[in-house]
Amino acid sequence: MRDTIFALSSGAPPAGVAVIRISGPGVRFGLETISGSIPPPRQAVLARLRDEQGMELDQGLVLFFPGPRSFTGEDVAEFHIHGGRASVSAVIDLLSRLPGYRLAEPGEYTRRAFENGRMDLTAVEGLSDLIRAETEAQRRQALGQADGRLRDIYDSWAKRITHARAMIEAELDFSDEEDIPGSVAARIWPSMEQLRTELTDHLLQARSGEVVRDGFRVALIGAPNAGKSSLMNALAQRDVAIVSDQPGTTRDIVEVRLDVGGHLVLLQDTAGLRSSDDGIEQEGIRRSLAAANSADLVLELRDSSSLIEQQGANPVIDSPTVVVWTKSDLLEEQPATIEKTDVLVSSLAGSGLDQLIALIGRRLSAIHPANGDNVPTRTRHVQYLRKCEEELSAAISSETLPIELRSEHLRSAAHALGKITGNVDVEDLLGVIFSEFCVGK
């Protein structure tokens, strides 16, 4: 028989209320032992919780969710008790003494939900993202995925492919007979081509899903003393990076997480770019360039008050770049070198910052259109979607292949989709996916 697992599912004590969740075959026994009875399904009941000797541990709400209509698909119960350390550990200690009970491992409730067919893998991943979501866009995307919207898309695609294979099988079976009306090919292949188009469009949005989930990376680069760290602090509205009048102050990448219009932005401050004999500084500069080249947007800072010092400081960067002129408070008048697309800021006076944030927001929404929520969010999805696309293409274009082999390509295409949702054997993936969870989920 399976273990009955338990864990504190709410945050660390002390807190107003603590929720202790149990799941497994011993739930009814546990409820009777601790609260004296089994409450009616899905109704909160106030009860005194007692240990084996009848000593009162706490009073709280008790809920019972009989399987299979529960989060894990097994019998589940929740104790909502006072959130003090001693109250929580008294109940946890008691549970650990019950036969067949043990503390849940991280993600184990969700794993049981998956194993009992309550959730598919994309929903599991969505739930994991939802627990970590920091911004509005992340919350929306993760909630949709946890709700099974990606699964719905992939399941419907797999169904269309399976239908096409069934048609092929049928044609093979009946092709000897006289009265079969024409070839089914005329219908199958156009519909598979249509599917491939949808798949390709969907794949094109993968970057957007990843940007929402992992953040839009913005790197600040420029000559020493251009004002990178000052701008970082001004945008973060706190003192994250060291600022000084000494060129070469920043050596390592310093990163802050910002919320720009509901999107996560990872802003990176870097070491000033110049030729240097100092090994540590050289390494810092190497990191600056690496950060710039993997950024979604580079802000190239130039000190507007000392235009001459900028000479030769502009490296070749692959990422989209915007020039930001700093220290505008030191200027008497706007210099002629500033182009229309450039931004002029003063971290000291706080001017131009709103304009800069608006610009970052516009670049972001270009990658992630407002309605693009049901998109692939992980490399894992992209990898199998590409595989599916390849197999579909092979099936569609190999017109000279025997129909059985074309059908085999279709089978592989559907199989790749099944890998994403976990409909087919995915044992190798499970450890990785569930390790992202905290205990109690």
Ligand SMILES: Nc1nc2c(ncn2[C@@H]2O[C@H](COP(=O)(O)OP(=O)(O)OP(=O)(O)O)[C@@H](O)[C@H]2O)c(=O)[nH]1
């Ligand atoms: N007046 C004025 N001074 C500024 C402004 N921004 C930065 N400074 C000054 O410029 C100098 C360099 O600023 P930092 O932010 O350390 O420059 P940095 O680009 O990070 O420099 P490194 O880390 O050495 O590459 C400091 O003395 C700042 O006080 C500004 O908006 N106005």
Ligand SMILES: [K+]
């Ligand atoms: K500096």
Ligand SMILES: [Mg+2]
């Ligand atoms: Mg700096």
